[in-house]
Amino acid sequence: DVKVTQSSRYLVKRTGEKVFLECVQDMDHENMFWYRQDPGLGLRLIYFSYDVKMKEKGDIPEGYSVSREKKERFSLILESASTNQTSMYLCASSLGVTDTQYFGPGTRLTVL
Amino acid sequence: AQKITQTQPGMFVQEKEAVTLDCTYDTSDQSYGLFWYKQPSSGEMIFLIYQGSYDEQNATEGRYSLNFQKARKSANLVISASQLGDSAMYFCAMREGWRGNMLTFGGGTRLMVKP
Numbered sequence: 001d002v003k004v005t006q007s008s009r010y011l012v013k014r015t016g017e018k019v020f021l022e023c024v025q026d027m028d029h030e031n032m033f034w035y036r037q038d039p040g041l042g043l044r045l046i047y048f049s050y051d052v053k054m055k056e057k058g059d060i061p062e063g064y065s066v067s068r069e070k071k072e073r074f075s076l077i078l079e080s081a082s083t084n085q086t087s088m089y090l091c092a093s094s095l096g097v098t099d100t101q102y103f104g105p106g107t108r109l110t111v112l
Numbered sequence: 113a114q115k116i117t118q119t120q121p122g123m124f125v126q127e128k129e130a131v132t133l134d135c136t137y138d139t140s141d142q143s144y145g146l147f148w149y150k151q152p153s154s155g156e157m158i159f160l161i162y163q164g165s166y167d168e169q170n171a172t173e174g175r176y177s178l179n180f181q182k183a184r185k186s187a188n189l190v191i192s193a194s195q196l197g198d199s200a201m202y203f204c205a206m207r208e209g210w211r212g213n214m215l216t217f218g219g220g221t222r223l224m225v226k227p
Contacts (some may be wrong), residue, residue, distance in 0.1 A: 009155075031213055042116070042156075042203055042217035050213075058214060090157060094213060098145070101215065103157035 003010055003027070004104035006091055012110045019078040021107050022062075030095060032074035033058075034066060035105070037088040039063045046104030114138065116204050116218035124224050125194045132179070133189040133221050135204030141165075143209035146187040148178065151201040151220075161203075163187060191223075199225045 007022035025032065035043040035058075045058030047066040055066050063085060067075045074093075078085055088108050092101040093102050117136045125131040137146065163171045163178045169179040176214040179188040180185040191198055 033215075035217075037176075040121075040219050042118075042206075042219045043215075044217070045214055048214065059216075088155065092157070097215075098207070098213065100147070100159050100162060102159065103149075106155040108155075 004091060004093055004102055005102040006089075006107050008107050009105060010108050010110075012112065013078075013081050014112055015066075015082060017081050017111075019081045019093075019109065019111075021076040021078075021089055021109070023074045023076070023093075023104055025074075025102075026072065027092040027093065027095070027102075028071065029093035031072075031093060031099075031101075032068065033092040033094075033101060034064075034074065034076045035082055035090045035092065036060070036085075037090055043090060046076065081109075083111050085109065086111045114218075115216045116206055118202075118204055119222050120200040120221045121219070122224070124226055126192075126226050127196060128193055130190060130192045131194055131223065133191070133202050133204075133223065135187045135189065135218060137185050137187060137204075137206050138210050139185075139206065141208045141210060145207040146178070146180070146214065147205040147207070148176070148187075148189045149203045149205065150198075151203065152197075153200070157180035157203070161189070194225045196225050196227060199223060 033048040034046045049068040065077045091104040094101045144165045146163045150158045177190045205215045
């Protein structure tokens with residue numbers, strides 16, 4: 001079974017803090033994704049990576065950056081957290097371009 | 113314009129009955145794929161079923177089937193014989209050829225199964 005894990009289930013941070021969300025997959029998948037989920041809006045893609053050190057912007061990249069130094073690990077970085085970044089963050093991975101994405105359990109981030 | 117529209121924010125269904133969750137999509141691509149995911153209260157997104165735009169048969173996976181009507185641009189999820197464990201959020205998503213492996217999600221439908 002594909003296993004995607006995220007470093008925290010719940011996180012509370014203050015406005016202006018730098019925040020790191022970590023995601024690890026154990027299936028040697030090429031592609032990894034970061035989404036945020038807000039009520040009524042579904043999931044929206046922030047960034048994805050198709051290889052180590054490679055990244056592409058998704059639909060809502062503003063205020064976020066990412067890092068992929070190793071194939072199994074994909075980090076989402078909020079350089080200066082703001083209250084409008086309070087959300088559920090979901091990481092996913094897939095083997096190939098057209099393959100199904102498998103998701104982690106999510107991190108619920110609250111920015112005060 | 114919304115790429116994926118799920119018009120039912122919430123639905124009830126009686127245990128053991130079938131239920132249809134609606135999904136309409138908008139794309140000008142000829143090559144695309146449609147997905148359904150389930151999200152229980154635990155938060156994890158669980159892949160349920162996939163339909164490719166060129167697939168001639170409707171996809172089925174156990175109690176899940178996808179009613180794909182290409183001309184109407186709809187991809188409704190049918191759950192047969194509902195179970196209490198089916199209570200969850202359900203999301204429809206689309207992958208368009210020109211976007212590679214990027215998915216666009218609908219707003220979701222909350223399904224509640226009554227005993």
